[in-house]
Amino acid sequence: MRLEVDIRKTLQSGDRRFELEAVFSSQDDLTVIFGASGSGKSLTIQAIAGLVTPEQGRITVGGETLFDGSQGLNLPARKRGVGYLFQDYALFPHLTVRDNIGYPLKKSWPFHLLPDDRREVAEIMASFEITHLAESYPVELSGGQKQRVALARALITKPSILLLDEPFSALDSMLRHRMRMELLEIRQRFAVPLVVITHDPADVEVFADTLVIFANGRVKEVSGRKNLATPDEDDGWRAKVCWRAQWKKERLAAA
């Protein structure tokens, strides 16, 4: 799976101006985007999904061009076949958990899901441990429950690529761990490549075949798995990943 991104976009809000210039490519099935808050990570994957239109550039997923500014090509979001997990879930407030998850399966007008699809929804709910929430509405869910529903909904379409915007931040650590395993399993089962935005070094360790580091709207560094393996303390990303060790040091110094 090849993912190629080379886009430019300027955002303006009052006097503040944000320039995104994201250029990177990944050959791997597991790409992690890492970077400070506000560095343009979300904007970049929104552009891949077709939610944000870059001013110029090109986006290619697995050989298929989704966007090409110079050719005026801009596939609508519904035709890109990507999965997307929103940072704040975007669960439909008027639908129950079951209907939220079954949403993308209801293609024909009859208002009820086909038995096959129902089974699929039940399965994925079971695997995310949310079966007991099936008839609840999003407003009645806890933060972590919401996120698992959103994950299930994004995965049920068997997308060609799954984009996840900080997928584990609201999960507790046990669940977070299980979910990582789950995702890796799903990736294998459906052969779906993942692009994960994260702040958590643990995610980097698990997922990153390719690590893309953003800073101020630009890609600062792209490193492959082999680089990750080298325990070179000088690596820029390493410094970030090892915040924990660093913090411990500071704390000792403060004490």
Add this chain to the structure above:
Amino acid sequence: MRLEVDIRKTLQSGDRRFELEAVFSSQDDLTVIFGASGSGKSLTIQAIAGLVTPEQGRITVGGETLFDGSQGLNLPARKRGVGYLFQDYALFPHLTVRDNIGYPLKKSWPFHLLPDDRREVAEIMASFEITHLAESYPVELSGGQKQRVALARALITKPSILLLDEPFSALDSMLRHRMRMELLEIRQRFAVPLVVITHDPADVEVFADTLVIFANGRVKEVSGRKNLATPDEDDGWRAKVCWRAQWKKERLAAA
């Protein structure tokens, strides 16, 4: 600072029923609430803040009773003097970042902030590194930026207690680290006790003078700092906190 919680509440949604029975007390200025997703952590601190009314029980903060079911006492949220950081921020969408942060300071009708208050807003924005966002609206912020604004808004009132619902989940690791230090500093400067809901063992390490562990709507365990210090691997919470080591083991086993 003494925090005493002893409340009961039943929630119903369709066939699903959730029973909260939270009983714990803490003598310390740093209380961490830890627990699986959907175990009732958010509901409990909402009850402390006065957003949810328990069916019965008692809530006392620093000797002042905020709620007492048997006496029919139920202080309204605005009089409880607590700070609250919402899990999904709850920034006012019609106000800029500056106005969001200055919101609780605007007590009198004149629509502009007093110079003193303006200065205070500017200071807190600087300390949270969001000065450049002052004129932006919440919809134009990244996830982490939103959360920092919400933190600043909750802290500016100098609350008698600050309740934080997963305060660091959307922050990147560097910022998360700095924010922890910041919070500890603020706690000292304003002498404000903190109650933090978290999934992150690192938070437990930093904050937990008292650790309250929730499971299925009940308090499973309350441990003080000294327990935390003992490296007894049998402790229930310890098993959770050390998910990382555990996961590594599993991973090795799987390989």
Add this chain to the structure above:
Amino acid sequence: PGQVGADPGLLVSAAASLSESFKEIGRSFAAKNPGVKVRFNFAGSGPLLQQIAQGAPVDLFASADQETMDKAEKGGFLLPGSRVDFTRNSLVLITPMYMSVVKGLGDLKLGRVQKIAIGNPASVPAGRYARAALERQGLWEPLASKVVRGISVKQTLEYVLRGEVEAGFVYATDAAGTKDKVRVVAEIPTAAPIVYPVAVVASSANKEKARAFIGYLRSAEAQAILLRHGFKAELSSLSAQTKLIPFGCKDP
């Protein structure tokens, strides 16, 4: 403040069909009586009566029919003895200028006549007269299915003007105002003459001036204006009352 009662002028509630002629009469009255300001309140006779019944600060009431005025008198809203008739109207059958089907009352039965506009007999005097006239000719029953009832004479006229109906019953004054678009086919005789009464309202604060206006209404000058708008002179009462000396009015 803002109350009409404090106004030194006169407020005349008059039936809508009088609006053009009364505005003109008002102007000429004002020219003769510089100190007196006349204002008009035009609407259907029914609503005007209801307003008076609910205490509207009206000085004079001119209605298009006797029934409404009778009701006003019975309700005690009028200054006793002030009621007089001042002009006459007549009912006519009209048809759109370019249609030639209807040439008389009898033609209304023809199949080519699909719709006939009549003021609603329940509330519009003109409709009541028309219905009475048709009943006398034994035409009301056979024509019932063709009848479109208007809310007012003006609406009846409107239907004819727009060619939506083949014929309609209106006052001669209405037809006179739109000579180029409608044709008067016949004048319909009514059982009693259509006579417009006017009276001073009991609660008026300007009874003298109100009487003066009534006097002026019946002067030759005002009658000429009414005539020009298609009304007919109400000669009988004119002669009887001219001796009344109008307040502030120069002797004609």
Add this chain to the structure above:
Amino acid sequence: MPDLTPLWLTLRIASCATLLAFAFAVGFAWLTARFTFWGRDFLDAILTLPLVMPPTVLGYYLIVVWGRNGWLGGWLHAHLGLSLMFTWQGAVLAATVVSFPLLFKSARAAFEGVSTEYEQAARILGDNELRVFFRITLPLAARGLLAGTMLAFARAMGDFGATLMVAGNIEGKTQTAAMAVFDAVAAGDYTLANTLVAIMSVVCVTILVMTNKLASRGRAGR
């Protein structure tokens, strides 16, 4: 007990008019809420205009356009032999025009209140614009739409001036309840008027309360 035919007629006319107005209003509201184009505010204002006109005047213009000799009505009459004048379909037309702005404005505000994030999520999940509209935008705007629909229905029931101009006041055919009440008041028959108004009020209150109940049941979970 007075004759209830006008009431049934009113309900039928108002229902049809509300349905028609709903279709048009929702379409225009969606257009103006979701797209920015030149003259959008102007279009919005024009579509609100029928509200500003006194109904009788509106009725006058309706005749000018739809009458047997009107611009559109003339064509209809000449080519299809149809005329809306003095028919209950004409009454529906008039009631639609008077109630349209109410639904349009409410719908536009309701659509603008729907967060575009949900629509984006639906697009990514494979919906085209039509499906996004029917599955996300419409249900999420339901509260505002319902309020608008109730306004429109009430207005259509109560219309009098415009309907009268176009459809006439033909007993058993186009005489609506509002006209019957007006006639009664105009004729000074206050007992009849009060009875009719009482019946109309009861019917309306029943309908409105029922709609509210239905709506609040639908949104119970939220």
Add this chain to the structure above:
Amino acid sequence: MPDLTPLWLTLRIASCATLLAFAFAVGFAWLTARFTFWGRDFLDAILTLPLVMPPTVLGYYLIVVWGRNGWLGGWLHAHLGLSLMFTWQGAVLAATVVSFPLLFKSARAAFEGVSTEYEQAARILGDNELRVFFRITLPLAARGLLAGTMLAFARAMGDFGATLMVAGNIEGKTQTAAMAVFDAVAAGDYTLANTLVAIMSVVCVTILVMTNKLASRGRAGR
């Protein structure tokens, strides 16, 4: 150029009426949107009723209540020497009543659309209910309120039946533009009627477009 007094009068009356209707409608809408009490849906329906009545009939009931011999009007006259009949204040009263339901319904839907989470956040930040309402609920409901206000204003401008009954049709004093147009049509003076309607339309469109512009500027950031 026809006499423009009726137009100024209309604008003044419609503005006052909209203001009054706004205050009452927002109050009732807040009550019904935020609290659940016995008979709430019934109250909602009753408040929508004025929309269902033909304006003239409404006007009749208004003078029965507010006329110099009416229930309330009689008291006013006896104790304060005031009468609303045939004054422009009376016209304001009539226009308020006819436009109230439009604002009420829109406001209720708008308030119900405001997420209670924001209100809770404001409470924790120290606001009492009044401040929560003015600083959070009202601004967040602004879009729906604005739409409702525009509907109400337009309706107040166009009212004819109810206003005529209460305020009369006195040239230069209570004759509004709608009445002037009606009179012109009734008198067969179509040139005058068309001119008046054109002027009214231009004025209205200008007002509506301007309001839209202002509103969209206010929410530019969002």
